[in-house]
Structure formats: structure tokens, C-alpha cells
Amino acid sequence: MRERLDPESVLREVAGLEGRIEELRRAAELPDADARATLDAALVELELAVAALRTVGGEQGGAAGHTAAAEDERRVLKSVFTDAPVPLFLLDRDAGVRRVNRQAADLLGTSTGYMAGKRFTAFCDLATRAPLRSQLAAVIRTGRRCRVPVRFLGRERPVDAVVTLARVWIRGEPDPMVVAVAGPTTTPVAPAPRSGTAPRSNSIPQGDSVLQGDSVPQGESVARGVDVAGDEAVASLVHRMDVMASVTEMLLDEPVFNETVAARRCARLLATELAEWVVIDLVPQRQADGGGQTAAARNGEGTPRRHVVMGPGEDEDAEDAARRISETDPEPGTLPWTVFETGQSDLRPHAEDLDLLGACSDGRPVLSTIGATSVLCVPVTDGDRAIGTITLAGSGEHGPFALLDLSVCERIGRYLGLVIRAARLYRRRAEVAATLQASLLPRTLPEIDGAELAARYTSATHGTDVGGDFYDAFPAKDGWGLVLGDVCGKGEDAAAVTATARHAVRLVSRWRADPAEVLATVNEALLTEDRFVTAVLAGIAPRGAGMRVTLGVAGHPPAIVVRADGLIRTAARGGVPLGLFGDFEAGLDTLDLAPGDTLVLYSDGVLDACDVTRRQFGRDRLLETLAAHASGPVDDMLGAVERSLLDFCDGDLRDDVSMLALRVLPPSLD
Structure with a gap:
């Protein structure tokens, strides 16, 4: 459909184009980036730019000719969403999820209500987000259908799929929308978990039998699924209890409390058991001794500083990323800063904003640097106030973080805060004793x-x-x-x-x-x-x-x-x-x-x-x-x-x- 772009529409198209190009640049820098997919998306962006230039000043095509077709598509969509045996997503022109069917929710191991209102790209890994966003823009602009390889971040493990995108017009909607259909998928074998790592949730992998034609009888499959779900729920709960017990023993196994040792031990255990990346930010003791954190933050005092950054393994790339993240402190507007100021935990199972954790010294977002798609952040409290935060980030290889992870980390944040409080009291008392002894x-x-x-x-x-x-x-x-x-x-x-x-x-x-x-x-x-x-x-x-x-x-x-x-x-x-x-x-x-x-x-x-x-x-x-x-x-x-x-x-x-x-x-x- 050919349409004349007024000045406001031109500005919107240009702004969208600039944003998608910047995402493509970031995606190309990721270690596991698909160069071919990124190149294809870049070519699509060029085609969109050319098409936009050609339509400037053109005449508005009659939309009435599409009324019957749009109405037909609307009726088809209504029945398809109810009965289709494949995952379906209805997206607005900004890639926001308007509606999903049960199969789509099962594919990602979540609920239809949870996905509604979120960005479709938030449920994909970082390497495919930018190309997917460009292809969605192309479908909206040109009306041509396309097929895009996508890696979905399933609850238990990533799921590879081929998604077909098609533009539709729905009565009452001022802009066209997109139907995304996840075709036959292949669920790759999950990487071997790190020592002690258990699945992050108690749901069972879904979508395999529906999309690949599992031959197991339905009743037997359901029974087996219930058993698996129960076993995984118990294993997940026991694992987190073990993590809690290990943290408690580790933090208390010090005759003389030391906050640096406690923070590093806590981060190392969490990075081994629950997340790929752990960041701990703390208020220095001389600032923490002052008044409330909100007033202190306004005066430039009592602000958290980066204390520990722990990543996966000891390879050169991870060490370089940890070094760059360590060089930056939390800034206003980032998730750790907000959690510190409010004292309220925050869970982002599918992180949409790449600037959620701020940027490294080179300007690259922290989430892009570490390839994280799921984030949670909890305050470190000493019983009276927040003295820092613990942030966990993961790539989704073991599923997104869940409420159980948040609950465990909140308890660990309280334990760590109490140990730090004891360490600071001990150190202050030791300094006073040394001064008095010297006198x-x-x-x-x-x-x-x-x-x-x-x-x-x-x-x-x-x-x-x-x-x-x-x-x-x-x-x-x-x-x-x-x-x-x-x-x-x-x-x-x-x-x-x-x-x-x-x-x-x-x-x-x-x-x-x-x-x-x-x-x-x-x-x-x-x-x-x-x-x-x-x-x-x-x-x-x-x-x-x-x-x-x-x-x-x-x-x-x-x-x-x-x-x-x-x-x-x-x-x-x-x-x-x-x-x-x-x-x-x-x-x-x-x-x-x-x-x-x-x-x-x-x-x-x-x-x-x-x-x-x-x-x-x-x-x-x-x-x-x-x-x-x-x-x-x-x-x-x-x-x-x-x-x-x-x-x-x-x-x-x-x-x-x-x-x-x-x-x-x-x-x-x-």
C-alpha cells in the first residue's frame, strides 16, 4: 500500500530508522551475532529508507479497497487465535504484544496475560533482537511477508524457531499490525549446567510435542509431564534452600567479619549457582554512617559504589567485561540505583531496556556487554536502611529469573547486610580501641x-x-x-x-x-x-x-x-x-x-x-x-x-x- 508521509510521519519514520540502525550496530558486536541475519536486516532498512523517500509527496492511496480484505483478516484472526495449533502473536507497529494464543504462551513457558503489553523482542535473545525489529518495521512499511530465525528465551531453556511475519489491518486500529507465527521449532540441547545449578522454575518445557509431533499418547504425556513438573519443582526448591544454607554458613564462618571478603564470597556463590553475572554495589562506610539514603543521595553522599563484579568463568572476554563494568558506578535512573533509593526489589524476567543497568565507560550498555536478557535486583539492608544492592543478570540459557529466585536473593541481601553491619561495627570499634590504646x-x-x-x-x-x-x-x-x-x-x-x-x-x-x-x-x-x-x-x-x-x-x-x-x-x-x-x-x-x-x-x-x-x-x-x-x-x-x-x-x-x-x-x- 502506497501512502503519502506528512512531516510528522517522516520524523517518526526517521527516528525509528535511527534507533533500529543503532540496535543493529550493537547486535553485530555480540560474540554470538549472526552476521548474515544482521546484514539482511541492514539491507531491509536501506529498502525502507528508499521506499520512504519515494512516497514523500505522493498521493494517498484509497484505503477503501482494502476494507473487505482487512475485515476478512480480522475474522480469520479471531478464529485462528482460538483454534490454531501453532504459536501466534499479534503485534502493534511498535512490536508491542497485543495478544497471544495458548500455544505461544506454552512455547515460552509463561501465561498469555504476562506477555501482553510487553515488547515482542524482549522474549528473544540479544543476537536476534535487532534484526527482528528491522524485519518487523519492513513488514509494517511494505506489507511483504518474511521469515526470520528467532531464538526465544523459554522458561527452561532457549527455543529456536522460524517466525513468519505478516501485516494485517484490523478495523478500529489506526495503524497496521503484524501477526507473528512461530513455525516448526527445534529445541537445542541445553548446555551442561554449572556445578550445582538447578532449573530456575518449576514449569516443564512446553511446545516440543505440539510443534514437533510427539508420538507419545496424550494421557501418558500429560501424566509424564505432571511427574516431571513435580520433580523439577522439588529439585528447584531444594537447590535454592541449599544455596541459602551455603550463603548463611559462608557469611558466618568468619571469626572476624570482613565486608569485602563477605561480598566477594557471596557474589562467587551466586554466580556459580543462580546467575551468569552478579554485581554488588555498596555505600562506603564513611557515607553509610550518615543519615537516610534518599536525602544523602540528593546531597551527593551515601551513594552506592561498585564493589564486586563476578562473571562466568575466567576467560579473557569475561574478565574484560567485568573490568569495564567495575569501572562504572550505578547512576540515577538505572535499576540498581532505583532499588537502592526505594528499598524495593525488582524482577525483570525479560529485560527490554538495554540501558537498564547503565553503560560501561565505552558507552556500550552493560546488558549488551554481558549478553544478558533477564535481570533481578534486591536491596542489601542492614536492618535499618539499604546500604547497597545485589544485581543478578543472565542470558536465558537456564531460563529467565522467577519469583523464587527473587525471594532467595532478598533473603541473601538481608544476610549480607547484617554481616556488613557487623563488620563495620567491628572495624569502627577496632579503630576506636586502637586510638584509645595509643593515647x-x-x-x-x-x-x-x-x-x-x-x-x-x-x-x-x-x-x-x-x-x-x-x-x-x-x-x-x-x-x-x-x-x-x-x-x-x-x-x-x-x-x-x-x-x-x-x-x-x-x-x-x-x-x-x-x-x-x-x-x-x-x-x-x-x-x-x-x-x-x-x-x-x-x-x-x-x-x-x-x-x-x-x-x-x-x-x-x-x-x-x-x-x-x-x-x-x-x-x-x-x-x-x-x-x-x-x-x-x-x-x-x-x-x-x-x-x-x-x-x-x-x-x-x-x-x-x-x-x-x-x-x-x-x-x-x-x-x-x-x-x-x-x-x-x-x-x-x-x-x-x-x-x-x-x-x-x-x-x-x-x-x-x-x-x-x-x-x-x-x-x-x-
Whole structure:
């Protein structure tokens, strides 16, 4: 039929032509693109362009001559849709599905109501969408029938078919429509599923017996179909329960929560079991600590960032695609952004919009890059708000995503969100503990004439509470003071007592030279606290070429003197911990240090460290390590003890470890 195109129609034709040409370009770039089909479609587009140019300014042909034929076609269509034994689709000029018959719905394993209103091309794989769209436009424009090879995305697996397209005129419709007839189909053998993958739905493959002439008796076929459907439904449900259990065990199998590890493990499992591609977007912790996500997003804060992209296998193309997708964050208008803002999950079994997941850095849509036709997206929630999204995308090789997949992923999103919340709380608490712990120790050690100082502090490997160990070196009334102590317990309460004990020792030592008197005064200050403190205090005073050390001990492991020749002397022990009794008495001792001698103070965490058999590091190993490094720098001596300790317990320290050492230097030549 020849028709004159008015300016509005010309603009519409040109816009449609441009859009279809762009789709053909994208389709040609797909790895499994049919070059011949794309070329044929391109030639059709050229023919349409020429035909449109020839009709511009032409006369409107009489449509009345087609009235009888159109009415006949309408009556034929009405009966055909009811009784035809082949799949039939009625499409509008924009390829929207107006109506389908039961056979067409069975072919795709869905319902007639579900398909109505959606794009016909949405039910085809990406490689055939663009050529099909061009052929539909050609049929609408020229009225010539054509046959197009199509790969339908069936519920269970793709179905290859040859579709015949024919233009029809229906009374009451301003534009012509298209009838699509799916001819004899061949259902290819589905690829071997990935390990653990089960069919995504509980429906049975349909269309084979109808379209290929299955010889099995009808009653037997129906019974067999019911059995197969029941078996597949059970297998599908059990598989998803296994996925849920695996995710739960995987996320909780971490003594110390780590959100990056949890997200990557979750993505890897989902990419193995439920989808070809998994993308996880999360709000960084510094942004997630703020207000609500919608207000934050408007202010440019609290926006999700791409965290993990996991694709199928490890081939070069998949890795390149994953890299490009990783370089782009969710943008407003994309599905992950919308799900994050609304907190509502979204399922697109047949994704029509190629820009649904945005575009890569090269401008190519993400869906085209990964060849995905089915998408679902769920929020990652921490119990209070959305902190990210999980997006699954598949090519349809195992059927489109279903509501059961959405339900499973929603639960996984909640699990992952709770783990991330715990990880962030744990990390925040660890940072606070580290900051508080640092404030309880001197930033730097002072310089003491004629002596060399060194210290080591190693926190326990379990837990995030502030430790109770402390040490300090400070000016005293008659020289210098060294103190090392350990508060009973951990946490903020212990930290408060630690600060009180440390600063009280420094303050009192300004006016009192005797360590016993200093400790007695500190004991009075700690009597009101709920925790006790063990400590050793050393008063250092010059004495000839060496130094005299006066020790006060309050229930703490005794100090050690390492002579320059490697001999070891252990100072006296004694006293009771501070803060327990009003009647306090410290253990006392006096030592003389010659040049090269080293005084070592340490916490009980050194002695109590255990190996896997629960043997303690003990006093003998400590003394042997100190003696072996008596001639080296004092910092190297403490480092050797630390390494020996960590090797002994395989890095698993159950208590904090602190050490403080002073070595007398030989007299200078000056």
C-alpha cells in the first residue's frame, strides 16, 4: 500500500530508522551475532529508507479497497487465535504484544496475560533482537511477508524457531499490525549446567510435542509431564534452600567479619549457582554512617559504589567485561540505583531496556556487554536502611529469573547486610580501641643521658577491646622513672583505670623518689575503682659510670637484668596489686647497672602466651632469647623476643604483650 508521509510521519519514520540502525550496530558486536541475519536486516532498512523517500509527496492511496480484505483478516484472526495449533502473536507497529494464543504462551513457558503489553523482542535473545525489529518495521512499511530465525528465551531453556511475519489491518486500529507465527521449532540441547545449578522454575518445557509431533499418547504425556513438573519443582526448591544454607554458613564462618571478603564470597556463590553475572554495589562506610539514603543521595553522599563484579568463568572476554563494568558506578535512573533509593526489589524476567543497568565507560550498555536478557535486583539492608544492592543478570540459557529466585536473593541481601553491619561495627570499634590504646602509651620515648630506651607493644589478636597494658618513661624527683603495668580486664572501663594509674605514677614521682611511696599513693587513688592493677616501677639515678635502679613491685612479674656478657639476674618479686587493699606494701629491690647492662620490664602476656598444645612460652624461653641477643641493640633484643613469641603461638596472642627496656651506654670519649 502506497501512502503519502506528512512531516510528522517522516520524523517518526526517521527516528525509528535511527534507533533500529543503532540496535543493529550493537547486535553485530555480540560474540554470538549472526552476521548474515544482521546484514539482511541492514539491507531491509536501506529498502525502507528508499521506499520512504519515494512516497514523500505522493498521493494517498484509497484505503477503501482494502476494507473487505482487512475485515476478512480480522475474522480469520479471531478464529485462528482460538483454534490454531501453532504459536501466534499479534503485534502493534511498535512490536508491542497485543495478544497471544495458548500455544505461544506454552512455547515460552509463561501465561498469555504476562506477555501482553510487553515488547515482542524482549522474549528473544540479544543476537536476534535487532534484526527482528528491522524485519518487523519492513513488514509494517511494505506489507511483504518474511521469515526470520528467532531464538526465544523459554522458561527452561532457549527455543529456536522460524517466525513468519505478516501485516494485517484490523478495523478500529489506526495503524497496521503484524501477526507473528512461530513455525516448526527445534529445541537445542541445553548446555551442561554449572556445578550445582538447578532449573530456575518449576514449569516443564512446553511446545516440543505440539510443534514437533510427539508420538507419545496424550494421557501418558500429560501424566509424564505432571511427574516431571513435580520433580523439577522439588529439585528447584531444594537447590535454592541449599544455596541459602551455603550463603548463611559462608557469611558466618568468619571469626572476624570482613565486608569485602563477605561480598566477594557471596557474589562467587551466586554466580556459580543462580546467575551468569552478579554485581554488588555498596555505600562506603564513611557515607553509610550518615543519615537516610534518599536525602544523602540528593546531597551527593551515601551513594552506592561498585564493589564486586563476578562473571562466568575466567576467560579473557569475561574478565574484560567485568573490568569495564567495575569501572562504572550505578547512576540515577538505572535499576540498581532505583532499588537502592526505594528499598524495593525488582524482577525483570525479560529485560527490554538495554540501558537498564547503565553503560560501561565505552558507552556500550552493560546488558549488551554481558549478553544478558533477564535481570533481578534486591536491596542489601542492614536492618535499618539499604546500604547497597545485589544485581543478578543472565542470558536465558537456564531460563529467565522467577519469583523464587527473587525471594532467595532478598533473603541473601538481608544476610549480607547484617554481616556488613557487623563488620563495620567491628572495624569502627577496632579503630576506636586502637586510638584509645595509643593515647594510653607514650608517643615517643624520652632521651636519657647515658642510656638507650626501647619499647614494644603487641595487642591481642582476638577481640577489639582496649587492652589493659601500659608503660611509660618520665622525669622523676632524683632522675628518671620507668613504669610498666597491667590493668585487670579490657575495654573502656579498663582504659579509664589504665589512664588513672599511668598518670598518677608520673605525677607522684615528681615529689617522691621512693618507688614504694609512689605506689602506695597510687594504691589509695585506685581503691575506689572496680579493677586492680599490677605494676613494676623503677627509679633510675646515675651512679658513677653506671646507674642505680630502685624497684617497687605491686604483684607484677619481676624485672630482669641482662648483663653485657649475657648473664641473667632476676629482680625480687612481691607486693600486692594496686587498688585491692588499703594496707598496701610493695615488693622492693635495688640493682646496679654497669655499661652494657640492660633492665627489662615486661607484662605477664609474654609468659602466658600458648602454642596449639596449650604450652606456655614461660620464663625460661624469655631468658634464653634475651641472653642470645645481649650484645645487639636493645631494640633488636625486644624485637627478637616479639618474633620468638609470635612464632611460638603461631600469631595467636590471647593477651596483650608489652615490654620496656633500658640499657646503660659506655661512657663517651668526651
